[in-house]
Amino acid sequence: xxxxxxxxxxxxxxxxxxxxxxxxxxxxxxxxxxxxxxxxxxxxxxxxxxxxxxxxxxxxxxxxxxxxxxxxxxxxxxxxxxxxxxxxxxxxxxxxxxxxxxxxxxxxxxxx
Amino acid sequence: xxxxxxxxxxxxxxxxxxxxxxxxxxxxxxxxxxxxxxxxxxxxxxxxxxxxxxxxxxxxxxxxxxxxxxxxxxxxxxxxxxxxxxxxxxxxxxxxxxxxxxxxxxxxxxxxx
Numbered sequence: 001x002x003x004x005x006x007x008x009x010x011x012x013x014x015x016x017x018x019x020x021x022x023x024x025x026x027x028x029x030x031x032x033x034x035x036x037x038x039x040x041x042x043x044x045x046x047x048x049x050x051x052x053x054x055x056x057x058x059x060x061x062x063x064x065x066x067x068x069x070x071x072x073x074x075x076x077x078x079x080x081x082x083x084x085x086x087x088x089x090x091x092x093x094x095x096x097x098x099x100x101x102x103x104x105x106x107x108x109x110x111x112x
Numbered sequence: 113x114x115x116x117x118x119x120x121x122x123x124x125x126x127x128x129x130x131x132x133x134x135x136x137x138x139x140x141x142x143x144x145x146x147x148x149x150x151x152x153x154x155x156x157x158x159x160x161x162x163x164x165x166x167x168x169x170x171x172x173x174x175x176x177x178x179x180x181x182x183x184x185x186x187x188x189x190x191x192x193x194x195x196x197x198x199x200x201x202x203x204x205x206x207x208x209x210x211x212x213x214x215x216x217x218x219x220x221x222x223x224x225x
Contacts, residue, residue: 033212040217043200045212045213045214090155092155099143099213100157100160101157101213103154105154106153106154
């Protein structure tokens with residue numbers, strides 16, 4: 001069973017469109033994250049939720065809105081997509097305390 | 113400012129050789145972790161070393177931590193072609209304990225058969 005699964009794996013879309021990426025974890029973790037990895041492989045945290053509560057909200061355009069319906073799910077909605085949004089987006093989860101993170105396989109977003 | 117700067121950025125070795133990657137960071141930490149990322153995949157946790165530990169082993173991996181120099185190294189012994197991947201260090205900083213990891217820029221390791 002996949003521990004952290006995110007869909008879709010690939011997303012190709014036009015500028016100006018709105019898209020969503022879904023993430024689910026079956027590890028029983030209480031904290032979930034969204035990261036953006038650019039073309040140079042630099043991994044930058046975007047958001048973190050703990051038990052459905054937003055605890056990290058980095059300097060991210062407000063076109064990006066996370067939603068956590070329950071502690072096993074953290075979705076990312078992006079409005080008015082721009083060329084610079086093209087990247088790989090990773091979802092991760094962890095259990096409070098030691099903070100070892102488990103990553104999904106990533107969603108490669110290409111904005112044309 | 114970004115924690116976790118790694119060097120080298122890229123490393124190419126032959127199978128059987130050892131690979132050493134270094135990581136430097138800026139703030140006080142609770143622990144430092146190393147992750148591996150295979151091409152097109154997510155990151156996978158390899159090993160964690162706490163701030164009061166100096167060395168840790170796991171199979172062919174050896175991690176050292178020098179908190180006075182704010183640096184860590186990851187040694188992979190007897191490398192294999194399957195070790196080809198990007199390796200990232202990540203710090204769990206004291207001031208944000210448990211709430212976030214800050215990742216370095218990664219070292220791309222290529223192990224040639």
